[in-house]
Amino acid sequence: MPPLRPREFAAAVLxxxxxxxxxxxxxxxxxxxxxxTAAGWEYGLYGLAGTAVGTGAARLLGADRDRVSLGLEGxxxxxxxxxxxxxxxxxxxxxALLALAGCGVVTVVTGAAGHLLGxxxxxxxxxxxxxxxxxxxxxxxxxxxxxxxxETLAAPPRPATGPTGLGPDDLARGFLSGFAExxxxxxxxxxxxxxxxxxxxxxxxxxxACLGNAAGMAxxxxxxxxxxxxxDGTAGYNAVLVALALxxxxxxxxxxxxxxxxxxxxxxxxxxxxxxxxxxxSGGPVFTWPFVLTTLVFLAAATSFPRLGAHRRGAGPxxx
Amino acid sequence: MPPLRPREFAAAVLxxxxxxxxxxxxxxxxxxxxxxTAAGWEYGLYGLAGTAVGTGAARLLGADRDRVSLGLEGxxxxxxxxxxxxxxxxxxxxxALLALAGCGVVTVVTGAAGHLLGxxxxxxxxxxxxxxxxxxxxxxxxxxxxxxxxETLAAPPRPATGPTGLGPDDLARGFLSGFAExxxxxxxxxxxxxxxxxxxxxxxxxxxACLGNAAGMAxxxxxxxxxxxxxDGTAGYNAVLVALALxxxxxxxxxxxxxxxxxxxxxxxxxxxxxxxxxxxSGGPVFTWPFVLTTLVFLAAATSFPRLGAHRRGAGPxxx
Amino acid sequence: MPPLRPREFAAAVLxxxxxxxxxxxxxxxxxxxxxxTAAGWEYGLYGLAGTAVGTGAARLLGADRDRVSLGLEGxxxxxxxxxxxxxxxxxxxxxALLALAGCGVVTVVTGAAGHLLGxxxxxxxxxxxxxxxxxxxxxxxxxxxxxxxxETLAAPPRPATGPTGLGPDDLARGFLSGFAExxxxxxxxxxxxxxxxxxxxxxxxxxxACLGNAAGMAxxxxxxxxxxxxxDGTAGYNAVLVALALxxxxxxxxxxxxxxxxxxxxxxxxxxxxxxxxxxxSGGPVFTWPFVLTTLVFLAAATSFPRLGAHRRGAGPxxx
Numbered sequence: 001m002p003p004l005r006p007r008e009f010a011a012a013v014l015x016x017x018x019x020x021x022x023x024x025x026x027x028x029x030x031x032x033x034x035x036x037t038a039a040g041w042e043y044g045l046y047g048l049a050g051t052a053v054g055t056g057a058a059r060l061l062g063a064d065r066d067r068v069s070l071g072l073e074g075x076x077x078x079x080x081x082x083x084x085x086x087x088x089x090x091x092x093x094x095x096a097l098l099a100l101a102g103c104g105v106v107t108v109v110t111g112a113a114g115h116l117l118g119x120x121x122x123x124x125x126x127x128x129x130x131x132x133x134x135x136x137x138x139x140x141x142x143x144x145x146x147x148x149x150x151e152t153l154a155a156p157p158r159p160a161t162g163p164t165g166l167g168p169d170d171l172a173r174g175f176l177s178g179f180a181e182x183x184x185x186x187x188x189x190x191x192x193x194x195x196x197x198x199x200x201x202x203x204x205x206x207x208x209a210c211l212g213n214a215a216g217m218a219x220x221x222x223x224x225x226x227x228x229x230x231x232d233g234t235a236g237y238n239a240v241l242v243a244l245a246l247x248x249x250x251x252x253x254x255x256x257x258x259x260x261x262x263x264x265x266x267x268x269x270x271x272x273x274x275x276x277x278x279x280x281x282s283g284g285p286v287f288t289w290p291f292v293l294t295t296l297v298f299l300a301a302a303t304s305f306p307r308l309g310a311h312r313r314g315a316g317p318x319x320x
Numbered sequence: 321m322p323p324l325r326p327r328e329f330a331a332a333v334l335x336x337x338x339x340x341x342x343x344x345x346x347x348x349x350x351x352x353x354x355x356x357t358a359a360g361w362e363y364g365l366y367g368l369a370g371t372a373v374g375t376g377a378a379r380l381l382g383a384d385r386d387r388v389s390l391g392l393e394g395x396x397x398x399x400x401x402x403x404x405x406x407x408x409x410x411x412x413x414x415x416a417l418l419a420l421a422g423c424g425v426v427t428v429v430t431g432a433a434g435h436l437l438g439x440x441x442x443x444x445x446x447x448x449x450x451x452x453x454x455x456x457x458x459x460x461x462x463x464x465x466x467x468x469x470x471e472t473l474a475a476p477p478r479p480a481t482g483p484t485g486l487g488p489d490d491l492a493r494g495f496l497s498g499f500a501e502x503x504x505x506x507x508x509x510x511x512x513x514x515x516x517x518x519x520x521x522x523x524x525x526x527x528x529a530c531l532g533n534a535a536g537m538a539x540x541x542x543x544x545x546x547x548x549x550x551x552d553g554t555a556g557y558n559a560v561l562v563a564l565a566l567x568x569x570x571x572x573x574x575x576x577x578x579x580x581x582x583x584x585x586x587x588x589x590x591x592x593x594x595x596x597x598x599x600x601x602s603g604g605p606v607f608t609w610p611f612v613l614t615t616l617v618f619l620a621a622a623t624s625f626p627r628l629g630a631h632r633r634g635a636g637p638x639x640x
Numbered sequence: 641m642p643p644l645r646p647r648e649f650a651a652a653v654l655x656x657x658x659x660x661x662x663x664x665x666x667x668x669x670x671x672x673x674x675x676x677t678a679a680g681w682e683y684g685l686y687g688l689a690g691t692a693v694g695t696g697a698a699r700l701l702g703a704d705r706d707r708v709s710l711g712l713e714g715x716x717x718x719x720x721x722x723x724x725x726x727x728x729x730x731x732x733x734x735x736a737l738l739a740l741a742g743c744g745v746v747t748v749v750t751g752a753a754g755h756l757l758g759x760x761x762x763x764x765x766x767x768x769x770x771x772x773x774x775x776x777x778x779x780x781x782x783x784x785x786x787x788x789x790x791e792t793l794a795a796p797p798r799p800a801t802g803p804t805g806l807g808p809d810d811l812a813r814g815f816l817s818g819f820a821e822x823x824x825x826x827x828x829x830x831x832x833x834x835x836x837x838x839x840x841x842x843x844x845x846x847x848x849a850c851l852g853n854a855a856g857m858a859x860x861x862x863x864x865x866x867x868x869x870x871x872d873g874t875a876g877y878n879a880v881l882v883a884l885a886l887x888x889x890x891x892x893x894x895x896x897x898x899x900x901x902x903x904x905x906x907x908x909x910x911x912x913x914x915x916x917x918x919x920x921x922s923g924g925p926v927f928t929w930p931f932v933l934t935t936l937v938f939l940a941a942a943t944s945f946p947r948l949g950a951h952r953r954g955a956g957p958x959x960x
Contacts, residue, residue, distance in 0.1 A: 061945045105907055111941030116760060120436060135914040141799040142913025145864025154796050154917070156474050157603060159461040224465025267425055273462025274455040277474070281601035281921035282797060301431030305381045440756060476794050477922060479781040544785025587745055593782025594775040597794070601921035621751030625701045 004059060008069065009052075016051040016074020020126075020182060021209070021241070022249040023201040024070045031197030032183070036082070038193055039185040042090035043082060046099060047183070050081025053103035061107065076110055076129040077103040079183070083133035083287060086184045087140065094146045098136070106132045122299055123250055126241075126288045134284045141283065154283035157276065162226040170231035171217070178213045178236025182288075186232060205248055208258070212236075212243020212265040219266040225273075238272060238291040239265035245295045251302060252309045260298065260308055268294035324379060328389065329372075336371040336394020340446075340502060341529070341561070342569040343521040344390045351517030352503070356402070358513055359505040362410035363402060366419060367503070370401025373423035381427065396430055396448040397423040399503070403453035403607060406504045407460065414466045418456070426452045442619055443570055446561075446608045454604045461603065474603035477596065482546040490551035491537070498533045498556025502608075506552060525568055528578070532556075532563020532585040539586040545593075558592060558611040559585035565615045571622060572629045580618065580628055588614035644699060648709065649692075656691040656714020660766075660822060661849070661881070662889040663841040664710045671837030672823070676722070678833055679825040682730035683722060686739060687823070690721025693743035701747065716750055716769040717743040719823070723773035723927060726824045727780065734786045738776070746772045762939055763890055766881075766928045774924045781923065794923035797916065802866040810871035811857070818853045818876025822928075826872060845888060848898070852876075852883020852905040859906040865913075878912060878931040879905035885935045891942055892949045900938065900948055908934035 004012060014029030021028070037044030054077020059068050067073055081099040088095040106128050113124035113131075141152040166174075173188045179198075180191035198206040216239025220230050229235060246261035247253050271290040279286065302308045324332060334349030341348070357364030374397020379388050387393055401419040408415040426448050433444035433451075461472040486494075493508045499518075500511035518526040536559025540550050549555060566581035567573050591610040599606065622628045644652060654669030661668070677684030694717020699708050707713055721739040728735040746768050753764035781792040806814075813828045819838075820831035838846040856879025860870050869875060886901035887893050911930040919926065942948045 062947050063944060104903075108903075108941045109937055111944035112937040112939075115940040115943050119760075120439075135911055138797075138917040139910055139912070139914035141797065142916065143860075143863035143865055143910075144800050144804055145862070147799060147864075150799065152797055152799050152917070154921075156601065157458075157461065157472055159467060159470065159472050160464050164464055220463075222465070223463035224467075225463055263424075263428075270459055270463075271455055272459070274459035276462065277458040277472070277602045277604075281474075282917045284917075297429055297432040299432075300435040301428045303435055304383060304431035307382050440759075477778075477781065477792055479787060479790065479792050480784050484784055540783075542785070543783035544787075545783055583744075583748075590779055590783075591775055592779070594779035596782065597778040597792070597922045597924075601794075617749055617752040619752075620755040621748045623755055624703060624751035627702050 004065075004068065009055065012055050012069050012071055013048070013051045013074055015069070015071030016055055017047065017071070017078055018197075018201060019071040019075035020078060021198060021205070022244050023198070023205060024072075025201035028197040028201035029071070031200055032194060035180075035190050035193035035197060036183060036185070039180070039183075039187055039190045040090070043085060043183075043185065046081040046085045046090060047078050050099060050103050051075070051078040053077055053100060054080070054107055057104045057107040058110075061111075063107075063111070073107060073110065076106045076126060076132075079126060079129040079288075080106045080132050082184050083129065084136060087133065087137045087285065088146060089148060092146075092148060094148075098146055102132055102136060117296075120300065121303070122296055125245065125292050125295055127292045127296075130287050130289050130292055133287060134279070134289070138282050138284050152283045153285070155280055157280045160224070160226050160229075160273075162228055164221070164224050164227055166221060166227050166230060170227055174217055174231045174233055174236060175213055177231070177233025178216065178240055179209070179233075181233040181237035182240060184287075188233075191233065202248075204253060205244060208243050208247045208253070208261065209240045211258070211262060212239045212241075215239055215243070215262040215265040216269040219269040223270060234272070235269055238268040238288060238294070241288060241291040242268045242295050242298070245291075246298055250295075250299055254309065256307050257309065260302070264294055264298045267298075324385075324388065329375065332375050332389050332391055333368070333371045333394055335389070335391030336375055337367065337391070337398055338517075338521060339391040339395035340398060341518060341525070342564050343518070343525060344392075345521035348517040348521035349391070351520055352514060355500075355510050355513035355517060356503060356505070359500070359503075359507055359510045360410070363405060363503075363505065366401040366405045366410060367398050370419060370423050371395070371398040373397055373420060374400070374427055377424045377427040378430075381431075383427075383431065393427060393430065396426045396444075396446060396452075399446060399449040399608075400426045400452050402504050403449065404456060407453065407457045407605065408466060409468060412466075412468060414468075418466055422452055422456060437616075440620065441623070442616055445565065445612050445615055447612045447616075450607050450609050450612055453607060454599070454609070458602050458604050472603045473605070475600055477593075477600045480544070480546050480549075480593075482548055484541070484544050484547055486541060486547050486550060490547055494537055494551045494553055494556060495530075495533055497551070497553025498536065498560055499529070499553075501553040501557035502560060504607075508553075511553065522568075524573060525564060528563050528567045528573070528581065529560045531578070531582060532559045532561075535559055535563070535582040535585040536589040539589040543590060554592070555589055558588040558608060558614070561608060561611040562588045562615050562618070565611075566618055566622075570615075570619055574629065576627050577629065580622070584614055584618045587618075644705075644708065649695065652695050652709050652711055653688070653691045653714060655709070655711030656695055657687065657711070657718055658837075658841060659711040659715035660718060661838060661845070662884050663838070663845060664712075665841035668837040668841035669711070671840055672834060675820075675830050675833035675837060676823060676825070679820070679823075679827055679830045680730070683725060683823075683825065686721040686725045686730060687718050690739060690743050691715070691718040693717055693740060694720070694747055697744045697747040698750075701751075703747075703751070713747060713750065716746050716764075716766060716772075719766060719769040719928075720746045720772050722824050723769065724776060727773065727777045727925065728786060729788060732786075732788060734788075738786055742772055742776060757936075760940065761943070762936055765885065765932050765935055767932045767936075770927050770929050770932055773927060774919070774929070778922050778924050792923045793925070795920055797920045800864070800866050800869075800913075802868055804861070804864050804867055806861060806867050806870060810867055814857055814871045814873055814876060815853055817871070817873025818856065818880055819849070819873075821873040821877035822880060824927075828873075831873065842888075844893060845884060848883050848887045848893070848901065849880045851898070851902060852879045852881075855879055855883070855902040855905040856909040859909040863910060874912070875909055878908040878928060878934070881928060881931040882908045882935050882938070885931075886938055886942075890935075890939055894949065896947050897949065900942070904934055904938045907938075
């Protein structure tokens, strides 16, 4: 097999950035790259370098050329680099070296996840990222050269406190930050740029993402989540990803799957504090676990419900 | 496919109540319904409405008609409604609405569990209930409109304390309460009614259940469980379910499988505090996790041991 | 099928001891037996009796004769008996009886693991041991007749403290203790005997094990693990097992798999504190979970990477 030429490789890397939202779009990947840089030049660099290292490692190990070209070997590495930067601090040399190693390891984990989930007709989504970075975050305080924060993050789960009433400002900030949190960034203006990237790639995907975000925020409000946790985007990012995956990503986009996707978005939002409670005593952040677990359940169940148009292996744009 | 007529639907709902003990029996389901009402009219209502909503949701989503008729789409929803009532308090409107939603979600989880476990020849048992209600219980303190208890249930696991000697009164109460705890009720008289329901449906199943209960209680006593934890039925309910599943439920009823089932009942009893220790720091009750995990292991292993008459897909009354 | 004659049974038991390091070697098993006795006569007895009970139980339940002869039904029972002795104290009658029961149960768990992992082309490694002993360790404080230590082992995970500089003495002790910790023993001289056993069985395996151990120790040092945790062998034992499994055990021994195995050894070392942090709040020791999880991921991924010579079912000496 001939190697990828530099231009093909660059396109694969940008598509890899786009695949974080299941869109193999060079343009979206470019805008996402700008958005990350707006969150801080280190994050832009970590994201881009992570995608490149993951894409290159997969090619070196002999992974399928089509998967590499579509960016499917890049997006978990992108998130892994960003996740390690967020958890360990981006400006330590130790973090940069660990992110380099992590992008190689997540490529192996992606191969394993494909081997286990493929025969079930399920995609591996961001499971490799979640596994790799959750494990590293839990392990990090045990290693003095990579952990620079003193105490661990471990703490018993706490009940919600604070007011639940939402003002228009909370709503707007929460809505935009929900897009930013997909890439682990908290800033609303980063989210605005990410939404722009979605719009550039596919107006339908952008609309589905907005509906998913709204469904997540509405669920969180209805259940009584504290307003602070809605305004910072925490309540929406898993919902956005679930909606994208279940309506257009891995199931065909139609009315029935949109309804199914919005139920999934609500479930993922409710599942968020459950994942937080399970990981809190060990000191692990939530990342996109609620999205991964909810989507796998809803995709596995979809084969039992004929009205959803089932999902065939390889169906949907993200799986080529 | 023609829809279920009202009378068929009612029979499916009662069979769904019976399927909590793997018996697709209208009569047993009716008696179980009475028993739940004896625990409190709210519990009777939650159980019956839960089964009905689950059965209806499965039918709406287009699940297999035979599965629906046999009650296989109802029992996890029954337990989900009861579990949410027990954890969140039955008399809050928020609990009733959440139980309604939960019965829909558990139907999706049941579809997913069937997709994943079916190819391995394994039934999903009460796994969908355990997943759904454990996740909700862990998440609930993060939402102020559904959690009305102040603190979370999270606490470090504690070593057993208190006397281990059992009087005849403890034994009798523990034995009957072991049946009641299957439906998350603590009262011994509810357990007596549930045992009556088992007897009505199948004298063999009732005998197996009694033996499983006794095996569980004997194991707990031998290992040194505190007497209070035996007298309240905690030591027996998983053992009852394991015995029913492994002898007559999913393996043929014969001497070899009875022995295997009683070993399984003992293992599930020993596993109870392990599940409790794993979930305690996050604040989750044990539910029927020990039964589910033990039975899946013993069923998966049974194919390797020819003397048990293997288990074929669809074997046993519960899988039709 | 004719039963195993006494001499065949004895050989199967010794091979079972050897299979802890994936070597179906009677000689290695004999040396391992001596090494355990050097750690304390009780440990020698628990290990040998455990292997014998597991091997016998598998034969009684009708497990495949070839698997039994190769010792594949013995090594998880060996480790289960040793693990229970280490956690509960070897000199209590309750521990001996529980170990006897545990060796029967782990045989069932091994059957289940084979049923679930076999179709994926994955071996069950020491997963049955880890599951059985982790569950028992978590449950034990709930039972007064088997737990003689008062408090539970549960505690929040703590950040690493203490110096990270290593002297030659630390390196030598850590290297040898890394072999001993495979059998849950901390003494360096036990590790020296175990290394001798590896050498007797296969010089190549011994070399791979030494390289894996060195890779693990180097990783732990580079990440900043406290010197005390390297000098006691904790940093090396998972790495040894990963290297043995991935280079010669379940993948062919060649340059590419050696490199892959050493990456795996490094990953398992980094994963150690992650497993510790996850289990600490419930009170469970780490055992060989990091090895099991890392190796399953690397083996599952290997099928995607043609340069590694893939792994076919039944490939490698350990699967005969």
